[in-house]
Amino acid sequence: MPATVAHRGAPSVVRENTLASFRAAVAAGADAVELDVRLTRDRVPVVLHDRTLERLWGHETPLSALTYKGLNSLTDGVPTLAEALAVTHEVRTMIDLPDPAAAAAAVSAVREADASARVYYCGGPDSLRRVRAAEPGAELALTWHRAAPVRATLLDDLRPHWLNYRFGLLTPALVERAHADGRLVSAWTADRPRTMRRLASMGTDSITTNHIARLVGVLERARRRNPPA
Template sequence: MARLTGRAAVAVAHRGDPYRARENTLPSFRSAIAAGADAVELDVRATADGVPVVVHDPTLRRLWGHDRPVAALTAAEVAELTGGGVPTLAAALAVTAPVRTLIDLPERSATTARATLAAVRAAGAADRVYYCGDPTALRAVREADPAAEIALTWHRATRPPATLLAEVRPRWLNFRFGLITEATVERARSQGYRVAAWTPDTRRTMRRLLALGVESLTTNRVTTLCRLLDRP
């Protein structure tokens, strides 16, 4: 199998740089970009008034100490409860403008997917954004934007169904890192897909994936990955 060199791989910062700044916040994104990331991955949910905001969990409990569902709060209420810590997608895209942005849509919501696409277009960021996340959301992305770049997230030992691949038409197959073998990479490439992995955080695992020819790594330790790739 033809293998890529490490330098050819894409370094994607998972929720920014969470070991240096709180995940999915503007300081975390800035830190990841300063560390040399090629792309920043962030999660998007919609508030009660339909505003896409950057937060992974369905509630504010884990990171912000408020056991309140994001979907039940307005954007103004989210900002108040978090001291402005949870950014809108528009604010995040302004900060991540120097690099690509991988938007993860974790909830099974076509409505949120469409609102996210609208925010991306309004920000003039469509040419530097791509998408991963829940299959239902990714189907909605594809329906709304035939040209959107999609990384189909996959975390099962079984192969992605042919029907799902036909509906979503991804450019990338985005595997949980433990699922990736030489056969996984070869099969994906033979079908015309690029291979991405999430979320390898040790040098040993990163090296293994790069040796297999994985073309994109999404990690919580982007500084470690960039050093492994010999980037300044």
Template sequence: MARVTAVAHRGDPYRARENTLASFRSAIAAGADAIELDVRTTADGVPVVLHDRTLKRLWGRDVPVAALTAAEVAEATGGGVPTLAEALAVTAPVRTLIDLPERSPALAGAALAVVRETGAGARVYYCGDVGALRAVRAADPGAEIALTWKRTARPRDTLLAELRPRWLNYRFGLITSATIEQAAARGCAVAAWTVDSPRIMRRLIGLGVTAITSNRVATLRRVLRRAGAG
């Protein structure tokens, strides 16, 4: 059976707070092949690692990240929200999937700049908003892209020709054998997100996905090992 990439969703969030350096270290120790993390920019243009627009859910501060400087974000979170550069230093042992959640060429450009400055290009790939991914492709013809897809209709051929993704990154409930076959016909592998149930992991492995994103990477690693796909 082909190897399936185990992608840790925001690190290891059931063991350490999501999108923190501690969470990334925990996921690597648990056997992740790649770390998925989310990037937003501060008021002074620094890419930081956070899924939400504000600090409220994780850090108790109902203020947009975009309204604070990087120094203010660090102060408000006790240093808990890492910069992208700090995160890439910690995730160096594995691959890093950068999720760009905003339709923002500026966000994509800032993330690409950090990747170049840190020399992480060979181990980084990108998913997220289609608008951001368009900006990635325009700025870096060689970037590896995982096209995030949430619809039952398959991606248009024109979009695939424009973005040239390596992966079609599907919400797991949309994946069928036909999905796998259609992706293969277009030269793409299929990745699934976000899967925490061992039963669903096994189903997806049987269908032939080549990457699974999970909040429970240790569980995913065990399922892959038992299936001969780890």
């Protein structure tokens, strides 16, 4: 059965990318927590998906314009990466890097937390190149937005352990091809039980969802119906 990955924690229950959301995801049985890392103006790696605070916190201010102290004055729940890693210590952590500039600082924070063995990084080529430069042995998940094969030169450059696809792109043939090349396949962001079951049936190795308790339940029921031989 695929690993269960909690997208930004448990956003259907608690505000996304907060410590409370990560705790809820771990309590729900997630195998891994996915979170997003960006930098404040004074280069503190914090957990926030968007460029601004508008959607979650009601401020149009770009994160890049705020120091960490200034960020704290406008919100009461944007954690540092170090704080998030402390909360997710029981499970794996998938660090998404929407801003390539945050890659080196994220790697440093992971090292300082002694969390390298349980962290892997996802994102586009630019972000992952910077991770690879900062941490040659890092486990990478290349986010790919097309059904067309990833260029061989890019695979040679990044050496990703995972290919990370939007769930609608995945087919059994694509999963089989990735496995034949020695790579694992992850899918994002699947929220409907029917989609979860379809992805599991085609051999997907990891499923990311906004509804982690639902995914854990769907896969547990599937295990009971089809116990391992």
